[in-house]
Amino acid sequence: MMRYIPLLLSVILALLGCILVVTASLHWMWLTIPFLLLTGVGFYDLFFSSNNVLRNYPLLGYLRFASEELRPELHQYFVESDTDGAPFNRNSRQIVYERAEDEHEEKSFGTELDVYEAAYEWLTHSINPRQASETQFRVRIGGEACRHPYEMSLLNVSSMSFGSLSANAILALNGGARLGGFAHATGEGGISPYHLKPGGDLVWEIGTAYFGCRDENGNFDPEQFQNKAAEPAVKCITIKLSQGAKAGLGGVMPAAKMSEEIAETRGVPAHEKCISPPGHSEFDSPRGLLNFIQRLRDLSDAKPVGFKLCVGRRSEFLGICKAMLQTGILPDYIIVDGGEGGTGAAPLEYQDHVGAPLAEGLHFVHQSLIACGLRKQIKLGCSGKVDSAFEMIRRLIHGADYCNAARAMMFSLGCIQAQICETNRCPTGITTQDQTRTRGLLPEVKQYRVRYFQHSTVMEFNQIIASLGLSSPDQLSPELLMRRVNATTVKSYAEIFYQAKENELQTSPTDSFWKQDWAKASSEHF
Numbered sequence: 001m002m003r004y005i006p007l008l009l010s011v012i013l014a015l016l017g018c019i020l021v022v023t024a025s026l027h028w029m030w031l032t033i034p035f036l037l038l039t040g041v042g043f044y045d046l047f048f049s050s051n052n053v054l055r056n057y058p059l060l061g062y063l064r065f066a067s068e069e070l071r072p073e074l075h076q077y078f079v080e081s082d083t084d085g086a087p088f089n090r091n092s093r094q095i096v097y098e099r100a101e102d103e104h105e106e107k108s109f110g111t112e113l114d115v116y117e118a119a120y121e122w123l124t125h126s127i128n129p130r131q132a133s134e135t136q137f138r139v140r141i142g143g144e145a146c147r148h149p150y151e152m153s154l155l156n157v158s159s160m161s162f163g164s165l166s167a168n169a170i171l172a173l174n175g176g177a178r179l180g181g182f183a184h185a186t187g188e189g190g191i192s193p194y195h196l197k198p199g200g201d202l203v204w205e206i207g208t209a210y211f212g213c214r215d216e217n218g219n220f221d222p223e224q225f226q227n228k229a230a231e232p233a234v235k236c237i238t239i240k241l242s243q244g245a246k247a248g249l250g251g252v253m254p255a256a257k258m259s260e261e262i263a264e265t266r267g268v269p270a271h272e273k274c275i276s277p278p279g280h281s282e283f284d285s286p287r288g289l290l291n292f293i294q295r296l297r298d299l300s301d302a303k304p305v306g307f308k309l310c311v312g313r314r315s316e317f318l319g320i321c322k323a324m325l326q327t328g329i330l331p332d333y334i335i336v337d338g339g340e341g342g343t344g345a346a347p348l349e350y351q352d353h354v355g356a357p358l359a360e361g362l363h364f365v366h367q368s369l370i371a372c373g374l375r376k377q378i379k380l381g382c383s384g385k386v387d388s389a390f391e392m393i394r395r396l397i398h399g400a401d402y403c404n405a406a407r408a409m410m411f412s413l414g415c416i417q418a419q420i421c422e423t424n425r426c427p428t429g430i431t432t433q434d435q436t437r438t439r440g441l442l443p444e445v446k447q448y449r450v451r452y453f454q455h456s457t458v459m460e461f462n463q464i465i466a467s468l469g470l471s472s473p474d475q476l477s478p479e480l481l482m483r484r485v486n487a488t489t490v491k492s493y494a495e496i497f498y499q500a501k502e503n504e505l506q507t508s509p510t511d512s513f514w515k516q517d518w519a520k521a522s523s524e525h526f
Contacts, residue, residue: 006059007042014039072419083112085417087342092387093411099456100412100449120484123393126469132462136181136455137473139401141236143332143377147302150201150235153182154473155392155458157450158383158404159205159240159308161189163253163262164344164421169430171443172413174200176450185404188240188251188276191228192265198447202233205308206296207240208250209276211266220282222299224267229300236333237296239289239307241280244341244384247310247355251276257424257433286316286323286523294329306333306379310341311361314368315520318505321372323523325506330377334369335404336362338384342407344421344431358384359398363497366399371500371512387411389460396473397481397493412453413446 017032038059045054045061053061082090091112098105113120142149157177162170170192177184177200184200186192188207195202206225209218213225229237242248253262253274263270283292289307297305311317324330338358343351356364362382369375382400386392387408395403407415414428421431429441465473468480478493485491498513509518 003057003060007039007046010035010038010042010059076417081112087340087385088387088407088411088417093417096387096408096411096453100453102452102456105456116484116487118484118486121394122482123390123464123468124480124482125467128469130466130469130471132459132466133471134459134462136458137462139379141306141333141379142304143330145297145302145330146304146332148235148304150183150304152236152379152381152402153180153454153458154396154402154461155386155454156183156203156402156404157185157409158406159185159187159203159238159243160406160410161187161211162192162194162265163189163257163433164431166426166429166432166438166441167192167194167261168438168441168443168446169410169413170194171198172441172446173409173450174198174202175443175447176409176412176454177201179447179451180454182454183235185238189262190265190267191231191234192261196231196233198443199233201235202231203236203238204229204234205238205240207276208278208280209266209274210282211268211276214267218277218281222295225296226299229296229303234300234303236304236306237300238335239280239292239296239305241289241307241309242312242337242355243308243343244310244337244339244355244358245343246346246350247312247339248278249346249350249354250278259433262433285525286320287327289320290323290327290329290331293331304332306331306335306381308335308337308381310337310339310355311364312355314364314514314517316526317365318368318514318517318521319523319526321368321374321505322521324374325372326523330374333379333381333401334365335381335383336365336400338362338382341384358382358395362395362398362400367498367500368505368514370502371505371514373503373506389457389464392457392461393464393476394481396476397478408453409450412449413441414449 014032014035017028017035020028021032042058045058049055053064076085080090095105137154138151140149141152157173164187171194174184174195175198178198183203185203186195186205188205188211190212191202191204206213210220212228213221215221255271255273258271258274260270268274283289293305338361339355340357366380369378379401380399381402381404382395383404383406386395386403386405392403410430413430415430416428418427420426424432424434426432426437429438432438470476478497481493482490483496504512505514505518509515512518
């Protein structure tokens with residue numbers, strides 16, 4: 001049968017080699033040994049392997065496994081078009097690479113997108129454009145209860161932990177943040193020495209495991225928190241409720257990756273598997289969350305404190321809004337993460353189907369705060385596939401005040417979207433702790449790529465809003481973003497999405513767009 005031909009050939013060649021060794025020369029041994037080994041593997045597969053493909057296709061079955069290994073690279077480099085790759089297509093990656101190199105990113109001959117396809121979006125420019133600003137716009141983070149407000153850039157490094165990323169990657173990202181004057185979020189893995197060494201501004205993220213501010217039982221340790229929050233580099237503090245790529249799910253750090261350095265940063269035992277719980281132990285209600293925010297604000301000498309979430313049940317976020325109105329305790333900012341966000345590793349079902357996409361989640365939070373009369377006191381950040389000036393403008397039109405980017409910043413470091421972050425075999429040294437691989441990433445070089453990408457993207461943002469006839473991001477509005485709904489219908493985002501009236505949930509909740517969710521919402525429980 002055809003499927004046994006490779007095994008049969010290896011048997012014949014092994015026998016022929018043995019005959020030549022005996023009758024001609026021992027030099028034939030070098031040719032004979034490989035075929036003897038192949039024959040042994042083939043017979044093992046045929047009679048003893050537990051893999052049904054190898055039992056039925058001895059030796060030949062290995063071609064399937066080799067093809068599976070090579071398929072992602074072959075598909076990315078030789079099959080994908082410039083516009084159909086995922087999670088980021090080639091055009092998106094290329095624009096980041098070129099800006100990171102401080103090179104031109106212009107293209108000739110027109111768009112490759114089908115502008116008549118449903119879901120195509122575009123901005124409405126002005127016949128009377130303005131001169132683009134040559135400086136970056138800033139957003140002040142910090143309300144009335146804050147003593148140390150922070151001037152946030154419109155594009156910053158989103159949360160990525162030391163452990164998920166290598167030490168060299170953290171050094172490069174923070175060095176780029178220092179050079180460019182933008183913020184670097186630590187991720188929930190805590191503040192490592194590599195976050196502090198370059199001197200960039202930090203947004204300290206605190207997750208469900210309280211890494212870096214926990215006691216031996218995994219509970220929040222106020223003394224550790226107070227000491228680290230006093231660090232001058234820490235400009236803001238974020239409580240992570242959930243993230244887009246694995247909303248409602250904790251995390252796991254394998255024992256093999258839990259080095260002495262990572263363990264010390266997180267405050268956990270080295271060389272042991274570390275599990276982050278799905279929820280917080282310090283609070284279990286909207287009021288509890290706000291009380292925890294106030295507690296962190298008091299312990300940090302009133303630095304800006306906010307929280308991050310991926311929108312799930314709308315009534316739960318509205319419960320937080322009710323608690324704000326009842327207690328008067330407000331976060332300084334809220335970061336909305338989209339369901340399309342990235343992660344080092346998560347089940348496919350979570351990545352594909354749990355959590356609201358950024359457009360819907362961000363719009364909902366923005367409009368909810370307007371309807372509660374709270375939007376002017378709270379700044380909104382966002383994260384989830386922000387990789388260009390157009391994406392920044394889209395997100396600000398959806399309701400954000402500023403943007404964070406993770407994977408785009410990884411591209412600026414040289415990430416090639418190999419999508420093997422969880423294996424510790426990252427080919428570019430970014431998402432691995434293997435020092436034979438991390439040595440390939442030079443922080444003193446890559447920090448400039450991070451800085452160039454951020455600066456060029458924000459300057460392009462300035463140019464586009466000037467083309468829209470605007471002098472400030474504050475003037476962006478949903479009427480400026482158009483979307484093709486189908487072949488014959490075009491609508492603006494103002495027509496597609498509900499636009500709340502100021503205080504409508506306080507003055508006429510029964511007539512509100514959210515009346516059912518508002519009725520379900522409770523400040524006492526999620």
